[in-house]
Amino acid sequence: MKRFMKLLLPLGLMAVFVSLPFGSAFNSPGTLNLLALCLVFAGLAAGYDLLFGRTGLLSFGHALYFALGVYVTAILMRQGIPLALAAVIAVLCGVVVAAALGAIALRVDGIAFSMVTLAFAQVGAILVARDPGGLTGGEEGLALSKGVPDFLTGVANTVNLYWLALAYVVIVLAVLARVVSSPAGRVLAGVRDDARRVGVLGLNPYSFKLTAFTLSGGLAAMGGVVYVLIVGGASTHVASSELTLMLLVMVVLGGPGTKYGPAIGGALFTFLDYQLTGVADSLPGPLSQPLFILGTVFILAVYFFPGGLAHVTALKNVLPRYFRRVS
DSSP states (O other): OHHHHHHHHHHHHHHHHHHGGGSTTTOSHHHHHHHHHHHHHHHHHHHHHHHHTTTOOOOSOTHHHHHHHHHHHHHHHHTTOOHHHHHHHHHHHHHHHHHHHHHHHTTSOHHHHHHHHHHHHHHHHHHHHHOGGGSSOGGGOEEOOSOOOGGGSSGGGHHHHHHHHHHHHHHHHHHHHHHHHSHHHHHHHHHHHHHHHHHHTTOOHHHHHHHHHHHHHHHHHHHHHHHHHHHTEEOGGGGSHHHHHHHHHHHHHHOTTSSSHHHHHHHHHHHHHHHHHHHHTTSOGGGGOHHHHHHHHHHHHHHHOTTOGGGTTHHHHHHHHHHHHHO
8 A cells, every 4th residue: 555655646746747737727828937947946956855865965066067057058059059969968068067076076075075066166157157258148148049949939838848847857756766766876875874884885985976966967957958948048047056055945945865855845945936026025024025035934844844845744743842832
């Protein structure tokens, strides 16, 4: 029965997302575009959790690989290269750069590793802003003026972008499920808990960390390809360290190291971020700031769901203790 429920849950979630575009309340272009963005960041957060929740690596530079997917795709398509080839090159760039930078950053552990990844990300953000050779467009960004297939352009084809984003999430979750259930995935869990013990067993923690780092970077670059098609261009904020911090919040909100928690946290955070921007303008005082509301929601979520939204059953234990304390 338990195995049946584990199989039924993802199938049920998939049925919900497949049926959304056919419902009258969700088939408007604006709603589908927002849902597509939610799905992109759901996949991006799930890929980041391979580092943070599954391997125990706190990277502050994950936005760099997402930005690579965004900018490489935009630059190549503006040069007349077809979308399919540009997407493949962008993902390969994400894999190669993640492998190269990870090989350096993983020579150190703990907060030193986090600072090295942050330094690499800052270099990438500066390069994007400086607009070397007129490639990135600087602060003005890049618009996809040509090369986008007809079935992905126009308001009427927004639903196709939704399907593309949904396919991205499915691919990410399928890859992560395969990795986590494999022997390598169990070694990653061991590295997260005690890397020295893994080394004593004759395994090299460094190589497993580098594999996870490279795979996560490739998945982030793939998300960048989908994102640039949804928004129709590239802008500097995708290379900022703020985006990586947002990913960290998404993962913690959903539940690090869980099967669907990071994806749920990524989708929910993105939805609230976009929706609260319009609502907050009509509210007084600090409530008029969307980040203030998001921060409050995050604090409450962490307090009542310490393990993330994936562990909603924790509320049954937290509330009785809270009311006993205040009474």
